[in-house]
Amino acid sequence: MIDRNTAPGLGRTATAPFAGLVLCPAIGFSLPSGQAGPVFEQDLWDFSQVLRLPAYTPKGARILDFTTVRNPSWRTLAKEYVTALLQPGHARVRELPDAVRTPHTLQTAKLKFREVVRWMNWLTAHGVVHLTEVSDHHCAGFVAERARRLDCSGEVIGQKDHTMARAANVVIELSYYQELFSTDRYAADLRPFKGQSAASVAGARRAKDGENSTPVVPDETMRPLLSAALYMVRVLAPHFLALRHELRELQSSPPRPRRQVRGVAVLEAAIRRRMETGRPLDRIPNGPRGRRLANGSFLPDAPLLDVSLDSIARDAGRSAFPPRDLPVQVHSSACRAVQPPLVRQRHVAAFESLCGE
Structure with missing residues (x-):
């Protein structure tokens, strides 16, 4: 049994410094x-x-x-x-x-x-x-x-x-x-x-005389590391920033359509704009793709398995929609024009050129 009394030698009148403190x-x-x-x-x-x-x-x-x-x-x-x-x-x-x-x-x-x-x-x-x-x-x-x-x-x-x-x-x-x-x-x-x-x-x-106990990085290691870091900041970073800006523009929701034109017609119009501008449908990452298969919402041979429905919904000014709302012709064409977001030949060529320098 634990003794609840005050410890020996401390005294029962010891002042509690924080008594009643809010x-x-x-x-x-x-x-x-x-x-x-x-x-x-x-x-x-x-x-x-x-x-x-x-x-x-x-x-x-x-x-x-x-x-x-x-x-x-x-x-x-x-x-x-x-x-x-x-x-x-x-x-x-x-x-x-x-x-x-x-x-x-x-x-x-x-x-x-x-x-x-x-x-x-x-x-x-x-x-x-x-x-x-x-x-x-x-x-x-x-x-x-x-x-x-x-x-x-x-x-x-x-x-x-x-x-x-x-x-x-x-x-x-x-x-x-x-x-x-x-x-x-x-x-x-x-x-x-x-x-x-x-x-x-x-x-x-403890290191003697206040010296750093971690050995100094050799110059032959530090120079290439700093050179690569400067290349990332000075050469590659502007292209990354441009891609980020383009991604934000693509993901920004357009004005919501009038109530009477919502539905399949809005989705058709959004996908038609993509086709006219040569912009492929966005492909989802492997993680969400695996979850679609695991929960049975898509069959392995479903045309829209790899398509990001969220990106189509954003283009149409909708928050979400069931895949069955897409027209049949979209189902058949989706697999032929699906790419990860922002994959463009001009960007690929630019980065291949940069990495080859």
Whole structure:
């Protein structure tokens, strides 16, 4: 049974630095009108409603569930650590000499939170109830276990250095925030890994005198690489830009037809314009073609199997249409005039000429 009382030596009157803190305005997150966001004491922090988060932030990174920490007395500690990472300008955090000064993104804070959960639950599984009981033996054992590289049979075949460094970093950083924690903390004389950095714990070597540890790329390799890059930018790029502009023009939808002329007549007119201008029907990529066959919407010998119906719909000012709406003569002629979008003899000849230079 886990002891819920305050850790020995910490004192029951330790001040909780973030008590009652409404997190979003404190961190600088914007919310829609009427939304309050999570409060520090809550065990589930849901930032899903936050506005203007980076588009790359996964949905899972926006929710922090502190009930995943098995020892209830460490949940507050985990909250204090994450809050300090997100709000390094807080008055209590600024007092800490080794605290991280740059605000963490929500995604990075979530990664560190997950590592803290692993560390705390590992300690619980090994009989540790208070952080004052943590020793160098625990620190080394945890990071070594986290870094194991296993094969399919579960045998240890190596070490994942980046995982070891990430695990060691969290173990070390908790010592940086000792004075901030209100429910538990390491013993005063514990210096995880004897003061080594996380990179050193993982075996990374620092270059002497600040030199770059990555060897310089030989001149005989760098010169051709730079020459090819300049050729791409100066010679090929203008043609790529012209193709992109033409593609956008082709894919832009014309004015929508009047309601009374919609239907098969509009499709006939759109395809007639292509024939008159010598513009083939667009061919779909292999992926969509395979899906058409897999879902049974087209037979292998269907004339329109390779035809992009979306491009015909755009030409006709429609959002979509069933293949049966195409006239019979289009079905029979489609296979004879299908090319990938923007494949034109003038472009092919131009690129063959450029590549031959």
